[in-house]
Amino acid sequence: MLTKPIAKINLGLNVVEKRPDGYHNLETVFYPVPITDALEVYAMDPEFPSAVDCDLKVSNIHIDGDEQRNLVVRAYNLLKADFPTLPRIHAHLFKGIPTQAGMGGGSSDCGFMITLLNQMFQLGLTDQQMIDYAARLGADCAFFILNRPCYAEGIGEKLQPIDLDLSGWYLSLVRPDIPVPTREAFALIKPQRPEVCCRDVVKLPVEQWADKLTNDFEYSVFSAHPELGAVKDRLYQQGATYAAMSGSGSTLFALSRQPLCLDEFNQEGTFKSTILI
Numbered sequence: 219m220l221t222k223p224i225a226k227i228n229l230g231l232n233v234v235e236k237r238p239d240g241y242h243n244l245e246t247v248f249y250p251v252p253i254t255d256a257l258e259v260y261a262m263d264p265e266f267p268s269a270v271d272c273d274l275k276v277s278n279i280h281i282d283g284d285e286q287r288n289l290v291v292r293a294y295n296l297l298k299a300d301f302p303t304l305p306r307i308h309a310h311l312f313k314g315i316p317t318q319a320g321m322g323g324g325s326s327d328c329g330f331m332i333t334l335l336n337q338m339f340q341l342g343l344t345d346q347q348m349i350d351y352a353a354r355l356g357a358d359c360a361f362f363i364l365n366r367p368c369y370a371e372g373i374g375e376k377l378q379p380i381d382l383d384l385s386g387w388y389l390s391l392v393r394p395d396i397p398v399p400t401r402e403a404f405a406l407i408k409p410q411r412p413e414v415c416c417r418d419v420v421k422l423p424v425e426q427w428a429d430k431l432t433n434d435f436e437y438s439v440f441s442a443h444p445e446l447g448a449v450k451d452r453l454y455q456q457g458a459t460y461a462a463m464s465g466s467g468s469t470l471f472a473l474s475r476q477p478l479c480l481d482e483f484n485q486e487g488t489f490k491s492t493i494l495i
Contacts, residue, residue, distance in 0.1 A: 219338045222254040223326035224365060225315045226358070227389075227464040227471050229382075230416025231433040233409045241357075241373050242409060247416050248322075248361045248368045249382065251389065252493060255314050255327055257290065259334055262306035271298060271306045279313035289328035292355055297335055304339060316489045318397035320465025322358045329362025349377070358465075369417040382420055384495045390458070390478045392449050393469040395487025398439055403466035406438035424473055427460040439467045446470065453478065 229247040236242050262268060272294040274285045285291065290311055298304045309331075315323030329352050336343045343351075345363055352359035357374035367382040412432060419430045440447035446463065449470045453461040456479060458472035469489075472478060480490045 219260065219334055220256065220258045221330050221334045222256055223315070223323070223330040223362065225251040225253040225321040225323060225326065226361060227251055227321065227391075227469075228433065228462075229420050229427075230412075230431045230462075231435060231465065232412045232416065233404075233407050233434045234411045235409045237373075242404070242407070243372055244357075244370065244374055245412075245416055246370050246374065247380065247382070247420050248358075248370055248374075248377075249384065250365050250367070251321070251391075252495075253315055253321070253391070253491060255323060256310075256312040257327060257330055257334065258310045259307050259331075259338065262308055264306075266306075268306060271295070272309055273307070274309045274311060276311045276313060279317060281313070281317060289324045289355055289359070290331045293328045293331040293351070294335065296351055296354065297332065297341065301339075301341055304335070304341075316393045316469065318399075319393045319469040319489070320398075320463065320467050321391075321393075321469050322362065322465070325356050325358035326362045328352060328355050328359045329365075333363060349375070378417075380417065380420070384424075384473065387424065387459075387473045387475065387495050388477045388492055389495050390453065390472040390474065390480060390492045391469055391490060392453070392471075392480060392483045393489040394445065394449065394483070394485060396443050396446060396468045398443065398446075398467035400466055402442060403435045403439050406441065407434055424459050431460065431462065433463050435466045436463050439463065443468070449483070452482065 226248050231246040233242045272291045348363045349360045353375035360375045368377040453472040461472040477492050
């Protein structure tokens with residue numbers, strides 16, 4: 219069975235308070251983006267000599283670390299613990315979503331894996347049950363069960379679908395080859411609530427977002443990596459109606475009525491794309 223995990227951007231991202239457990243409560247709007255990975259799963263032959271129940275292979279983009287720690291495998295193992303009859307599987311993950319980019323690639327793989335296993339092996343899980351499983355594996359994972367515009371609170375797992383349609387806008391994405399670890403992004407964050415919640419800002423015309431829709435991580439990330447702030451400035455100079463960093467970085471995105479010219483962003487390792495939503 220084949221599925222295509224999608225990416226996301228954050229329309230506003232505000233760190234509103236630190237929690238007793240050390241995590242932070244956020245306010246953000248998740249918006250799905252048609253840039254995808256490809257995840258294929260099929261049952262393992264009972265006679266196949268495998269030391270693991272979920273045999274994962276990743277291709278196209280190298281991901282450091284043990285593949286058995288990948289969120290795809292962790293999602294399988296989480297369900298396997300509650301559904302012991304879940305058969306052993308082979309999984310192939312073709313990465314098209316940039317990594318460490320603030321676009322939710324790993325979280326999407328996790329959410330789509332849960333949904334795929336539920337469908338493929340008829341586990342009978344509801345959307346809410348799948349959301350609960352996904353939230354145990356990562357803050358953004360739950361969104362990728364619903365895959366529609368959502369206002370999110372908590373650590374990102376409390377989701378409220380919203381009516382938001384950016385059809386007709388061009389979305390430009392630039393991800394320089396500058397990974398931004400989450401710990402680094404949180405380094406200079408001072409939790410506070412914005413004057414206007416992002417859920418309310420996105421109800422306004424996009425032309426009014428620039429001064430109202432903010433990503434709190436930009437301050438710390440741009441301080442450490444000024445070249446990322448320069449990309450945002452150039453997107454506005456190119457004619458963006460709204461530009462921001464997605465998540466904790468390092469992807470910068472822009473919304474515009476006409477496609478932007480991204481030719482100047484040609485540094486080695488840079489991901490760039492323009493899509494008509």
